[in-house]
Amino acid sequence: MLRSRWAKVAVFLLCLVPFGRLAWRAWNGDLTPNPIEYITHFTGDWAIRLVVATLAVTPLRKLLHLPDLIRFRRMIGLFAFFYASLHFATWFGLDKFFDMHEILKDFTKRPFIIAGLTAFLSMTPLAVTSTKCWIRRLGGRRWQALHRLVYVTACAAVVHYYWLVESDIRWPLVYGSLVAILLAYQAGSWWRKRRTPAAAKTVGGAAS
Numbered sequence: 001m002l003r004s005r006w007a008k009v010a011v012f013l014l015c016l017v018p019f020g021r022l023a024w025r026a027w028n029g030d031l032t033p034n035p036i037e038y039i040t041h042f043t044g045d046w047a048i049r050l051v052v053a054t055l056a057v058t059p060l061r062k063l064l065h066l067p068d069l070i071r072f073r074r075m076i077g078l079f080a081f082f083y084a085s086l087h088f089a090t091w092f093g094l095d096k097f098f099d100m101h102e103i104l105k106d107f108t109k110r111p112f113i114i115a116g117l118t119a120f121l122s123m124t125p126l127a128v129t130s131t132k133c134w135i136r137r138l139g140g141r142r143w144q145a146l147h148r149l150v151y152v153t154a155c156a157a158v159v160h161y162y163w164l165v166e167s168d169i170r171w172p173l174v175y176g177s178l179v180a181i182l183l184a185y186q187a188g189s190w191w192r193k194r195r196t197p198a199a200a201k202t203v204g205g206a207a208s
């Protein structure tokens with residue numbers, strides 16, 4: 001089932017559902033009394049969820065013995081970037097009206113913005129180089145090394161979230177714990193690979 005073209009279509013549509021919900025609410029004028037805040041929170045939530053989902057693909061495919069799950073990783077990652085771009089654009093365009101003075105003031109007044117920018121900037125090269133053409137251009141090893149930036153994205157996104165909440169830190173802690181578990185899993189897998197060079201060949205192709 002996971003190998004079929006329809007599975008990819010299904011994952012694509014599933015990742016579009018939040019955007020559809022947002023568009024529907026916007027169309028109906030149902031974006032709460034503070035639409036900018038609502039869109040910022042909604043897109044930020046989906047960006048971080050999909051970053052974590054992208055990180056979870058490799059461990060899940062190994063633990064569940066479902067190698068075909070890898071077919072969806074790039075798409076999920078690109079959707080994470082899509083929601084992060086909407087999130088960034090909402091802040092930049094709707095909230096700050098492209099006013100560079102206000103934007104620079106926000107960086108100094110609200111340091112969590114710097115963590116958000118770090119997360120966003122570290123996602124950008126991943127999205128740009130996600131094509132087969134870029135894998136060929138960079139070569140597998142360099143491409144894989146670059147794509148480890150996803151861990152920087154995930155950590156920066158958690159710091160961003162943790163920093164911005166004022167009292168209820170439950171969700172930042174949930175995301176932080178998930179990222180820590182996934183990072184520990186990946187670190188264990190790299191460590192095993194270094195210790196057993198023979199395994200490196202087999203695991204290498206699937207590393208994230």
Ligand code: HEM
Binds near residue numbers: 084091157
């Ligand atoms: C330049 C990039 C970014 C900027 C300027 C930015 C800005 C913001 C702002 C202004 C808020 C609302 C803060 C408040 O309510 O006081 C927010 C919330 C949030 N952002 Fe970002 N952000 C950026 C990047 C990211 C990225 C890349 C992610 C995830 C991958 C992310 C995830 C979140 C989350 C999860 C929330 C909280 C949502 C909630 O409370 O439900 N942000 N961000």
